[in-house]
Amino acid sequence: DAGVIQSPRHEVTEMGQEVTLRCKPISGHNSLFWYRQTMMRGLELLIYFNNNVPIDDSGMPEDRFSAKMPNASFSTLKIQPSEPRDSAVYFCASSLGGDGPLHFGNGTRLTVT
Amino acid sequence: GESVGLHLPTLSVQEGDNSIINCAYSNSASDYFIWYKQESGKGPQFIIDIRSNMDKRQGQRVTVLLNKTVKHLSLQIAATQPGDSAVYFCAENIGQGAQKLVFGQGTRLTINP
Numbered sequence: 001d002a003g004v005i006q007s008p009r010h011e012v013t014e015m016g017q018e019v020t021l022r023c024k025p026i027s028g029h030n031s032l033f034w035y036r037q038t039m040m041r042g043l044e045l046l047i048y049f050n051n052n053v054p055i056d057d058s059g060m061p062e063d064r065f066s067a068k069m070p071n072a073s074f075s076t077l078k079i080q081p082s083e084p085r086d087s088a089v090y091f092c093a094s095s096l097g098g099d100g101p102l103h104f105g106n107g108t109r110l111t112v113t
Numbered sequence: 114g115e116s117v118g119l120h121l122p123t124l125s126v127q128e129g130d131n132s133i134i135n136c137a138y139s140n141s142a143s144d145y146f147i148w149y150k151q152e153s154g155k156g157p158q159f160i161i162d163i164r165s166n167m168d169k170r171q172g173q174r175v176t177v178l179l180n181k182t183v184k185h186l187s188l189q190i191a192a193t194q195p196g197d198s199a200v201y202f203c204a205e206n207i208g209q210g211a212q213k214l215v216f217g218q219g220t221r222l223t224i225n226p
Contacts, residue, residue, distance in 0.1 A: 104156030
């Protein structure tokens with residue numbers, strides 16, 4: 001089992017640029033989650049999908065953030081335009097429906113200068 | 114125990130000793146709780162979970178205790194090893210159906226040789 005795969009592992013970009021983070025969930029898992037981790041705020045849920053449908057996006061900071069899940073094996077989190085305060089580690093996680101723990105990828109460390 | 118703030122609570126334990134990490138959760142309606150371990154540069158890794166209809170659950174070298182009366186969760190690690198050094202997070206499920214986990218701020222556990 002390859003686990004949750006995220007890319008890139010590191011992303012450095014300039015303020016104003018578009019950033020796209022990618023995630024491949026564990027095969028067979030039908031729930032997918034995007035989290036953000038910072039020293040100040042810890043781990044925060046941004047959005048989650050169930051069967052490729054967004055269920056709760058109340059954690060998305062603002063309209064600059066968007067997430068898609070075009071199929072069961074791929075999701076993207078996009079920030080446009082990016083700002084320095086978006087700098088954080090972004091984690092993707094997946095789970096088998098509503099029962100069972102989340103399994104996390106190793107994250108994308110985003111730095112916006 | 115865990116607290117909201119900029120500084121992670123820390124716990125130092127001698128190798129071979131037992132450790133106890135505490136967590137206070139906020140929502141009395143939460144029905145599912147998980148402990149995660151996070152090593153530097155990696156995503157949170159599932160350790161053990163417990164549902165609200167249980168008080169105790171044991172795994173390999175780990176035990177989770179749940180006290181719903183005082184909304185308290187603890188993780189006991191027996192015979193600690195150097196590889197147990199990490200940040201430990203408790204998480205509570207506040208959502209219906211698919212997991213909507215809210216994470217604590219974490220406790221840094223250091224195992225001294």
